[in-house]
Amino acid sequence: MTWNLTPERFAALVADAVRAPSMHNTQPWRFRLSGQAVDVLLNDDRVLPVGDPTGRAARVACGAAVFNLRMALAVDGTPAAVRLWPEPDVIARLTAADARPATPAERRLYAAIPRRHSNRDPFADVPVPADARTGLVRAAHDEGGWLHLAESAADAEATADLIREADRLLRSDTGYLTELASWTGVGAHATEGVPRDAGGPEPDQYELLTRRDFAGPATARSFEREPLIAVLGAGGDLAGDQVVAGMALQRVLLTATDLGLAASIFTQPIDHPDTRERLRAVCRQPFPPYAVLRLGYGTAAHRSGRRPVTDAIVPPG
Structure with missing residues (x-):
């Protein structure tokens, strides 16, 4: 064929x-x-x-x-x-x-x-039903990945604590802050980076899940009290496993979109080796995770742009 x-x-x-x-x-x-x-x-x-x-x-x-x-x-x-x-x-x-x-x-x-796009704005305080949760877990499994839902308060709090700790550790690195600033707060019509309007409100210290500071507006907006928190992983940590994790992640995100759910991605605890290992233990999985997802019912939000298609195409070699 x-x-x-x-x-x-x-x-x-x-x-x-x-x-x-x-x-x-x-x-x-x-x-x-x-x-x-x-x-x-x-x-x-x-x-x-x-x-x-x-x-x-x-x-x-x-x-x-x-x-x-x-x-x-x-x-x-x-x-x-x-x-x-x-x-x-x-x-x-x-x-x-x-x-x-x-x-x-x-x-x-x-x-x-x-x-599908990342939604960093507050979601409604409406629980995600059981059948939708089952569908999200199945989506990851269908691509060779796993999705751990933080169903208990203990799991949710432990995951939130690790996001908060990892964010603090990463922000202590001036190189990290400089790099983050260079890719965030860009104009609404930018073809790369995270536009200011798509970055969500300025992070608040009292939020359950510590968001990266994407230079969003300093507006007081209350986030949902009990978001659905999910941790995504794959069956290993080699380069091929990382590609599989990406396929599983996208299937979960598109499944969520099809179900009418919004999602945002947290990778701070993945980006620090100590918190990544501790997050693996929280999920009781043999292999380390690749992303933490916040899922729920959101309203329309701004999205990030994309570079011209021609910029991503390599001539045949």
């Missing part, structure tokens, strides 16, 4: 792929049409040297972009087979699998791609 990927169709696929989330909206990915295969590459120039020195978060972001590509191809009836790290510089290679109609789930997840 082969695809007929014209340059126009390839550009449309990339436009879907780049809607994936990335740390500080750095968009650390590149895409190359190699014959009839699509290669996903890491753009080393867009890896945060202080916030993401090992490139772990960038590889997670690339995994999320891979998932978007899979859904875009599936709805065309031309699903993809994915091979991770077929070459040292290729994170994932997508090739044609047997043609088949898209499943209803694939159609819903694809339709959620343009609607």
Whole structure:
């Protein structure tokens, strides 16, 4: 089975792929049409040297972009087979699998791609129902990941404490603060970074979950008292596991969007090795986590921009 990927169709696929989330909206990915295969590459120039020195978060972001590509191809009836790290510089290679109609789930997840974005504003004090929680856990599992829901007050408090501690540790590093400031508070029409209007209100010390300071407006807004807190992980911590974690993360986020839920991502406890290990213990998992999610019912919020599709495309080599 082969695809007929014209340059126009390839550009449309990339436009879907780049809607994936990335740390500080750095968009650390590149895409190359190699014959009839699509290669996903890491753009080393867009890896945060202080916030993401090992490139772990960038590889997670690339995994999320891979998932978007899979859904875009599936709805065309031309699903993809994915091979991770077929070459040292290729994170994932997508090739044609047997043609088949898209499943209803694939159609819903694809339709959620343009609607999904991080929502850093307050959510309603409305609990997420049990069936939705089950669906989110299943979404992570379907991609080879795991999702631990902080169902008990003890788990929620322990996770919140680790976010708060990690944020304090990270903010003690002037290099981290400088890097954060360079990617946040950008203009509303910026094609990278987190715009001021999308950063949520200025963080308040009394919030349960300590948010990064994305230079949002200093407005007094009360956050929900009991957000649904979820921790996402995968089956290991090697480079391939990090890509799998990204695919699992994006499936969870798109599932949440399809269910009418909003989400924001916290990675402070992931970015510090001590708090990451302690968070793993809180989740009672054998492998370390990759993200903490806050999920709930939100209102319309501003979103971050994206660079031109042409900037993310690498000519065939």
